[in-house]
Amino acid sequence: MPPTVTIHEPADLFALIQAAQRSRVPLCHYGVAHTGLGHRPPERHTAFQLAGEVMEHYERDFTARVHAGATIGAIQKALSAASQFLPIDADDDLTLGEVIDHNVYGPLRVGYGTMRDLLLGLHYADGLGRDIHVGGRVVKNVAGYDVTKLLVGAMGELGVVHEAFVRTYAIPSEVLGVTLEVDGAASVDGFVTPLLTSPAKPVWLHLTEEDGTLRLGLAYYGSSLANTAQFEALKSVIGQASGMKIVASRAMTLAEDAAERATRRGRRRQARTLVKIIVPPASTGEAWEALRQSAWGSQLRIDALPAHGVLWVGGDITADSAFNQAVTDMARRFDGVRVWHTRPDAGSEFEPIAPLPPDWAMLLAIKKTMDPHGLLNPGRTLVGEVVPT
Amino acid sequence: MTLATRDELLDDLRGIVGPAGLLTSPDELLVYECDGFSVARGTPRAVAFPTTTEQVAACVKTLRKHGVGIVPRGSGTGLAGGCVAFDGQVILCTSRMTKIESIDLADRVAVAQAGALNVTLSEAVAAEVARWNQNHAELPVGPMHFSPDPSSQRASTVGGNAATNAGGINTLKHGVTSNHVLGVEFVLPDGEIVRTRTAALYESPGPDLTGLLCGSEGTLGILTKVWCRLTPKPEHFRTVYTVYTLTFDACKSVSDVIAAGILPTSMEVMDGRMIRVVEDAFHYGFPTDAAALLLIEIDGVDSILDEQLERIMAICRANGARDIKHCSDPKRRTELWSARKRAFGAIGRLHTAYFTQDACIPRSRLPEAVERIVAIGAEHGLKINNVFHAGDGNVHPIFFFDESNAQEVQRTLEAAERVLQYCIDIGGTITGEHGVGVEKLAMMPRMFNPATIDTFQKLKATFDPDAVLNDGKLIPSKTLRIELHRPVSPNVPGGALCPPHHPPTT
Ligand SMILES: Cc1cc2nc3c(=O)[nH]c(=O)nc-3n(C[C@H](O)[C@H](O)[C@H](O)COP(=O)(O)OP(=O)(O)OC[C@H]3O[C@@H](n4cnc5c(N)ncnc54)[C@H](O)[C@@H]3O)c2cc1C
Numbered sequence: 081m082p083p084t085v086t087i088h089e090p091a092d093l094f095a096l097i098q099a100a101q102r103s104r105v106p107l108c109h110y111g112v113a114h115t116g117l118g119h120r121p122p123e124r125h126t127a128f129q130l131a132g133e134v135m136e137h138y139e140r141d142f143t144a145r146v147h148a149g150a151t152i153g154a155i156q157k158a159l160s161a162a163s164q165f166l167p168i169d170a171d172d173d174l175t176l177g178e179v180i181d182h183n184v185y186g187p188l189r190v191g192y193g194t195m196r197d198l199l200l201g202l203h204y205a206d207g208l209g210r211d212i213h214v215g216g217r218v219v220k221n222v223a224g225y226d227v228t229k230l231l232v233g234a235m236g237e238l239g240v241v242h243e244a245f246v247r248t249y250a251i252p253s254e255v256l257g258v259t260l261e262v263d264g265a266a267s268v269d270g271f272v273t274p275l276l277t278s279p280a281k282p283v284w285l286h287l288t289e290e291d292g293t294l295r296l297g298l299a300y301y302g303s304s305l306a307n308t309a310q311f312e313a314l315k316s317v318i319g320q321a322s323g324m325k326i327v328a329s330r331a332m333t334l335a336e337d338a339a340e341r342a343t344r345r346g347r348r349r350q351a352r353t354l355v356k357i358i359v360p361p362a363s364t365g366e367a368w369e370a371l372r373q374s375a376w377g378s379q380l381r382i383d384a385l386p387a388h389g390v391l392w393v394g395g396d397i398t399a400d401s402a403f404n405q406a407v408t409d410m411a412r413r414f415d416g417v418r419v420w421h422t423r424p425d426a427g428s429e430f431e432p433i434a435p436l437p438p439d440w441a442m443l444l445a446i447k448k449t450m451d452p453h454g455l456l457n458p459g460r461t462l463v464g465e466v467v468p469t
Numbered sequence: 470m471t472l473a474t475r476d477e478l479l480d481d482l483r484g485i486v487g488p489a490g491l492l493t494s495p496d497e498l499l500v501y502e503c504d505g506f507s508v509a510r511g512t513p514r515a516v517a518f519p520t521t522t523e524q525v526a527a528c529v530k531t532l533r534k535h536g537v538g539i540v541p542r543g544s545g546t547g548l549a550g551g552c553v554a555f556d557g558q559v560i561l562c563t564s565r566m567t568k569i570e571s572i573d574l575a576d577r578v579a580v581a582q583a584g585a586l587n588v589t590l591s592e593a594v595a596a597e598v599a600r601w602n603q604n605h606a607e608l609p610v611g612p613m614h615f616s617p618d619p620s621s622q623r624a625s626t627v628g629g630n631a632a633t634n635a636g637g638i639n640t641l642k643h644g645v646t647s648n649h650v651l652g653v654e655f656v657l658p659d660g661e662i663v664r665t666r667t668a669a670l671y672e673s674p675g676p677d678l679t680g681l682l683c684g685s686e687g688t689l690g691i692l693t694k695v696w697c698r699l700t701p702k703p704e705h706f707r708t709v710y711t712v713y714t715l716t717f718d719a720c721k722s723v724s725d726v727i728a729a730g731i732l733p734t735s736m737e738v739m740d741g742r743m744i745r746v747v748e749d750a751f752h753y754g755f756p757t758d759a760a761a762l763l764l765i766e767i768d769g770v771d772s773i774l775d776e777q778l779e780r781i782m783a784i785c786r787a788n789g790a791r792d793i794k795h796c797s798d799p800k801r802r803t804e805l806w807s808a809r810k811r812a813f814g815a816i817g818r819l820h821t822a823y824f825t826q827d828a829c830i831p832r833s834r835l836p837e838a839v840e841r842i843v844a845i846g847a848e849h850g851l852k853i854n855n856v857f858h859a860g861d862g863n864v865h866p867i868f869f870f871d872e873s874n875a876q877e878v879q880r881t882l883e884a885a886e887r888v889l890q891y892c893i894d895i896g897g898t899i900t901g902e903h904g905v906g907v908e909k910l911a912m913m914p915r916m917f918n919p920a921t922i923d924t925f926q927k928l929k930a931t932f933d934p935d936a937v938l939n940d941g942k943l944i945p946s947k948t949l950r951i952e953l954h955r956p957v958s959p960n961v962p963g964g965a966l967c968p969p970h971h972p973p974t975t
Contacts, residue, residue: 138833212920
């Protein structure tokens with residue numbers, strides 16, 4: 081394995097890409113938590129990572145300018161000095177760039193959206209090593225094409241983000257965490273829309289399983305008075321639903337809440353096998369039950385975001401082609417998509433994403449435009465010929 | 470293009486959309502000469518009204534065959550000249566593609582044809598919620614809607630909102646259009662139909678093509694369907710109405726509310742000139758001697774709104790508000806917001822020619838920026854009215870001019886450019902929600918470095934290699950140059966000037 085080059089200055093990034101153009105040795109940066117996402121890097125490549133920090137915190141505007149190489153941990157620490165935070169479920173050791181590249185999100189999406197909603201602008205290097213600036217510092221901006229959004233989830237294949245402008249939010253004075261026990265995953269499907277459209281709408285929602293018991297975790301962020309009011313509203317919604325009961329509630333700080341969310345997420349990162357299945361939201365519970373009834377059912381560890389139709393499926397299992405087929409079929413059955421995150425075959429055998437979204441040919445064409453020499457994470461997911469239309 | 474092929478083109482288009490689906494007579498075309506930015510005018514060769522995606526695709530193929538440029542149009546409420554046809558282009562208007570194909574409350578997604586009106590979609594969603602609750606009385610759902618609410622929402626289309634990434638009054642808290650678009654179907658300039666989403670999924674792995682299409686102003690593809698995210702429609706509000714002797718203080722209140730970490734649904738400012746215009750037209754009882762009126766609204770759980778309201782009112786008081794009223798009465802609230810939404814209508818009653826500038830600045834710079842904008846107007850001998858989405862820092866100076874006086878038009882455009890340059894200089898952008906269209910083309914190279922402009926042009930070429938789709942808009946084009954600063958005749962201040970190698974075909 082060649083050593084990983086650490087980039088501290090944008091100028092060094094541009095120089096690295098320009099050097100790669102000359103040497104034709106591609107550049108790879110898969111991040112620390114996404115090495116299993118997409119095909120493996122080519123044998124010959126230069127690995128690199130970015131370093132950085134919060135550059136400016138516009139406290140009064142609730143926005144910040146951040147190096148993409150800054151870690152989430154460092155960003156949260158810097159913002160917290162002004163009692164603000166970046167509301168994204170991402171591990172502290174991930175850089176902001178890695179979060180953008182892989183569209184990392186979690187239960188907090190209910191209240192705050194994804195990076196797509198939090199990003200205001202980007203500075204990135206394209207495949208020619210040029211410095212491109214899109215979006216900006218302000219909270220509303222429609223000048224030029226929204227390449228900022230295009231790059232969210234682009235897995236570093238269209239450009240290397242080196243700076244970002246983000247929205248920040250006030251740290252709530254209190255977090256009220258609530259745990260519901262759920263009779264069966266499918267009963268969650270009919271519950272989510274009534275919950276989200278009621279005064280009891282939480283800021284996050286997460287379906288997990290502990291010792292065979294299904295739990296729906298949720299939380300409210302606000303003043304103690306506000307949280308109590310929402311908790312009362314929740315009781316009334318639960319009173320109308322079947323198969324749910326409140327088993328715990330706890331007032332805590334945002335830091336404690338973040339630590340809890342991180343613990344649950346952490347299990348995923350340790351899994352030997354991990355695949356993400358995306359289905360229409362109201363099919364989350366049904367998909368969960370179908371997975372449990374599959375041949376792998378009892379060995380699987382599953383957790384889900386029922387508001388967004390996302391299931392993370394994995395565990396200490398040997399994922400062979402039969403399992404790959406099963407999860408792919410499962411995704412198809414619900415008109416969904418599955419994405420491999422951690423693959424036992426180290427990425428050679430299974431298609432990273434299946435079925436491919438219907439706009440894939442267009443995305444391949446965009447790859448050719450933004451990275452004409454194929455230098456940025458080549459072959460990761462955007463592979464194949466552009467079919468002339 | 471010869472006369473024969475021109476007639477052939479119209480026959481071919483008629484064959485697709487039917488005789489009633491094509492306008493060609495000069496009288497009928499007059500309506501399509503401009504949008505809300507009346508400085509830019511151009512007469513289309515024809516206007517076609519497809520009703521399905523397939524018809525859009527067929528029209529596109531036909532227009533390509535005849536070598537004719539295409540301009541997509543929704544309702545034509547745009548404020549940047551984005552849907553104006555120049556150089557013999559044909560308009561494809563989606564106003565007859567109004568079907569709401571599905572409303573799925575369980576997944577909270579609606580699919581609408583691009584020409585459906587914004588407000589019609591939310592009304593259809595409300596009706597579906599009522600129907601659903603009749604059958605699910607045991608566990609009802611709350612009110613839902615398509616959240617983007619441009620003031621034009623009664624007239625503008627969902628496709629137009631997506632194509633411009635429209636904002637609105639509620640976007641401060643609830644986000645702009647692209648935050649609420651899950652996917653789109655569009656027709657490429659070669660007639661191919663592309664979708665960016667499967668079913669009702671909330672995520673599509675890979676680069677976010679939906680995000681790129683939003684705000685692309687009809688230059689990359691013609692949107693034919695939009696997958697709209699449905700969100701809870703707030704039910705409980707408090708509306709604060711504050712009056713100031715200085716505009717600066719109103720803006721400072723806005724900036725201080727944001728800095729306090731409070732996120733209202735909306736914060737809108739009307740300056741004194743605007744208050745008087747609205748009051749003259751509609752008689753809401755606003756104080757005509759005031760320098761500014763600030764409307765703030767919060768939404769959420771009813772029992773906790775009063776706590777937030779108190780904090781907001783304290784901030785306004787500390788900033789010298791001379792009168793503070795609040796209401797939770799729905800009737801008065803509707804009245805206040807209708808006053809805000811009818812502000813442009815009120816101007817229209819007094820002035821025939823004006824245009825609404827649109828820029829966005831950091832919210833903390835709002836107080837000084839609004840003063841500077843008015844001063845720039847004065848330096849050019851112009852009066853500027855202001856009514857704007859203050860909470861977002863999204864300013865809308867309104868310039869009045871005499872349309873028949875070409876010099877005055879040019880002076881107005883110059884002042885507008887100076888305002889935009891000032892906004893860039895303080896860390897802002899040349900457009901927060903109306904788009905670039907033709908109005909701000911000249912500012913693009915000032916906003917973006919050459920490599921970024923080149924990237925935009927290459928992206929455009931990836932979708933539209935022959936530059937047939939809304940050419941000359943949003944980014945500088947090599948084939949069609951539209952210059953507002955060179956009046957084509959004394960009566961037409963704006964117009965299309967084409968480089969010699971590509972003479973106009975009409
Ligand atoms: C009184 C008034 C108030 C307004 N208030 C607001 C506001 O609060 N916020 C705001 O953001 N805007 C506002 N606007 C501007 C305007 O209403 C919005 O830009 C709106 O989104 C335009 O929609 P439309 O259907 O009228 O599109 P059009 O004006 O017809 O077109 C606008 C642009 O979108 C393109 N386009 C339209 N339909 C399609 C399609 N199907 N596929 C591809 N491209 C397409 C056109 O080519 C053009 O470039 C206001 C306008 C008026 C007149």
